[in-house]
Amino acid sequence: MTDERLDAAAREDSATKGEMTRARLRRAATNVFARNGYHATKVSDIVAAAGVTQPTFYIYCESKEAAYEALVAAFRDNLRQITLTNLIDPAIPQAELETRVAQSFHRFLDFMAQDRALTEIGFFQPPGCSQTKALMVDWVAANIAQEQAGGVFRADIPAAHIARMLVGLLDQMGRMNTDAAGRGELARHCARLFCGGVGMRTG
Amino acid sequence: MTDERLDAAAREDSATKGEMTRARLRRAATNVFARNGYHATKVSDIVAAAGVTQPTFYIYCESKEAAYEALVAAFRDNLRQITLTNLIDPAIPQAELETRVAQSFHRFLDFMAQDRALTEIGFFQPPGCSQTKALMVDWVAANIAQEQAGGVFRADIPAAHIARMLVGLLDQMGRMNTDAAGRGELARHCARLFCGGVGMRTG
DNA sequence: CGATAATATTACTCGTCAGTAATATGTTTC
DNA sequence: GAAACATATTACTGACGAGTAATATTATCG
Numbered sequence: 001m002t003d004e005r006l007d008a009a010a011r012e013d014s015a016t017k018g019e020m021t022r023a024r025l026r027r028a029a030t031n032v033f034a035r036n037g038y039h040a041t042k043v044s045d046i047v048a049a050a051g052v053t054q055p056t057f058y059i060y061c062e063s064k065e066a067a068y069e070a071l072v073a074a075f076r077d078n079l080r081q082i083t084l085t086n087l088i089d090p091a092i093p094q095a096e097l098e099t100r101v102a103q104s105f106h107r108f109l110d111f112m113a114q115d116r117a118l119t120e121i122g123f124f125q126p127p128g129c130s131q132t133k134a135l136m137v138d139w140v141a142a143n144i145a146q147e148q149a150g151g152v153f154r155a156d157i158p159a160a161h162i163a164r165m166l167v168g169l170l171d172q173m174g175r176m177n178t179d180a181a182g183r184g185e186l187a188r189h190c191a192r193l194f195c196g197g198v199g200m201r202t203g
Numbered sequence: 204m205t206d207e208r209l210d211a212a213a214r215e216d217s218a219t220k221g222e223m224t225r226a227r228l229r230r231a232a233t234n235v236f237a238r239n240g241y242h243a244t245k246v247s248d249i250v251a252a253a254g255v256t257q258p259t260f261y262i263y264c265e266s267k268e269a270a271y272e273a274l275v276a277a278f279r280d281n282l283r284q285i286t287l288t289n290l291i292d293p294a295i296p297q298a299e300l301e302t303r304v305a306q307s308f309h310r311f312l313d314f315m316a317q318d319r320a321l322t323e324i325g326f327f328q329p330p331g332c333s334q335t336k337a338l339m340v341d342w343v344a345a346n347i348a349q350e351q352a353g354g355v356f357r358a359d360i361p362a363a364h365i366a367r368m369l370v371g372l373l374d375q376m377g378r379m380n381t382d383a384a385g386r387g388e389l390a391r392h393c394a395r396l397f398c399g400g401v402g403m404r405t406g
Numbered sequence: 407c408g409a410t411a412a413t414a415t416t417a418c419t420c421g422t423c424a425g426t427a428a429t430a431t432g433t434t435t436c
Numbered sequence: 437g438a439a440a441c442a443t444a445t446t447a448c449t450g451a452c453g454a455g456t457a458a459t460a461t462t463a464t465c466g
Contacts, residue, residue: 017432018443037329039242043424053445058425097402126240126328133375153401157392161376165396168375172336172367189360193368197400198356199300220463221413245453256415261455 022060025050029067034117037125038068068121068128075115075122076132082111083136087143088152097152102191105170109183112174124175133171137163169194225263227253232270237320240328241271271324271331278325279335285314286339290346295355305394308373312386315377327378336374340366372397 028050032041043064047057061067086107088100112119122128141163147153153162173186231253235244246267250260264270289310295303315322325331344366350356356365376389 016442021443037242039240042422044422054424055426055446056444059443064424147401154395154399157395157401161389161392162396162401164375164379165372165393168371168373169368170371171374172371173364176367186364189364190368192357192360193365193397193400195400195402196357197396197398198350198360198365199398219412224413246455247453257454258416258456259414262413267454 021050021052021056025052025057025060025067026071029061030071030115030117030121033068033071034120034125038127071118071121072128072132075118075128076135078111079122079132079136080139082107083139088147098191098195101195102188105173105190105194106184106187108170109174109187110180112170113178113180113183116177119174123171133167137167140166166194224253224255224259228255228260228263228270229274232264233274233318233320233324236271236274237323237328241330274321275325275331275335278321278331279338281314282325282335282339283342285310286342291350291355300355301394301398304398305391308376308393308397309387309390311373312377312390313383315373316381316383316386319380322377326374336370340370343369369397 025046029046032045032049035041036045041064043054043057046067047054050057057067061070086104088097088104112123122132137160141159144153144162144166145159148155148159169190173190176182176186178186228249232249235248235252238244239248244267246257246260249270250257253260260270264273289307291300291303291307315326325335340363344362347356347365347369348362351358351362372393376393379385379389381389
């Protein structure tokens with residue numbers, strides 16, 4: 001690839017025909033993988049959805065597997081970014097905790113909804129999802145441990161377990177297909193249970 | 204199939220050669236489907252694991268898909284049984300709530316661990332898992348609504364959401380491969396968060 | 407033993423699917 | 437306008453995998 005092409009790719013404007021095709025293939029692959037999962041999608045489905053022929057696919061992708069891995073990796077990078085910038089401040093006044101946690105859930109849900117198909121690939125469906133969730137548990141657990149050390153979260157549940165449970169909540173909530181307002185409500189409900197539990201607090 | 208054969212299948216003892224083969228195929232199918240998922244498992248893998256040849260598979264199973272569906276259905280039936288007999292009594296003293304919820308989680312985790320491979324098929328991996336979880340959410344939500352009506356659970360989170368979150372917790376916890384003691388601990392941690400949340404209860 | 411049913415095997419078919427060689431069609435640059 | 441490059445296509449291959457027909461082996465019982 002020559003310098004001019006790299007420039008064209010870097011500048012968002014004036015996409016070359018090739019970049020257009022690449023983008024359409026990527027979108028098509030994302031949608032088809034999301035709908036059918038890795039094993040059940042055929043390259044022929046992807047190229048049909050993209051409106052190109054099969055060899056064209058292999059101009060832009062080394063293999064079906066490489067195309068899939070690239071999508072998983074892209075989602076993973078985005079999720080890591082979101083997770084690390086989405087951590088609860090270790091020094092939150094207890095009173096604000098639930099609100100802050102709700103905001104955090106809300107950002108996660110928005111992120112997932114923003115490209116639902118990619119989320120399906122990277123977070124919901126195997127084989128990509130398992131490693132993604134394992135990584136996320138680690139990222140989150142580190143933060144939870146800090147909260148516990150700071151006295152914000154109770155310390156009688158191991159951070160790793162809380163992190164797993166949080167990911168479990170997010171997994172189930174993320175699968176609900178709601179609009180922006182619905183996501184706000186979901187996030188508040190998550191935060192309510194996550195912070196205060198289901199009990200009536202009468203004891 | 205003659206009456207004698209049905210009798211032999213009903214009585215657990217004196218399994219005929221055919222019933223032995225059926226059982227070995229079922230075990231093999233369970234393990235291979237669990238390891239590789241539906242689409243990535245080949246009938247040839249199953250029969251190799253079972254130590255029989257391919258046509259033998261088709262003596263006992265109508266198709267690869269039918270074999271898979273039968274396993275999913277079997278898990279689903281068991282799960283339904285466990286779920287319906289595992290509900291929290293609507294009139295629990297608040298003080299005992301967490302203990303009772305922990306017992307409930309414990310029974311679920313034991314059930315999942317008891318045949319881990321079947322659980323993988325019916326609960327963890329698509330395509331079987333999605334319908335299973337949807338059903339379980341319904342079963343659980345009905346009970347949660349009762350708890351809310353009885354004043355045991357807080358009512359400011361919709362029962363359906365609580366049910367989904369509970370399934371999310373169970374999903375993540377069930378994936379951890381722990382021994383019986385570990386499951387007891389996990390169950391207590393789940394119950395602790397589910398009933399009381401992560402907050403320090405200082406407010 | 408010899409007949410009958412049950413159980414399993416060898417040796418295939420037919421379709422599908424990932425991936426490719428050879429070739430054609432635009433598109434920039436001089 | 438021709439050389440050089442980028443982009444896409446037609447027409448394949450080779451392997452694999454679900455499912456089967458015909459046949460062999462093993463147990464059961466009169």
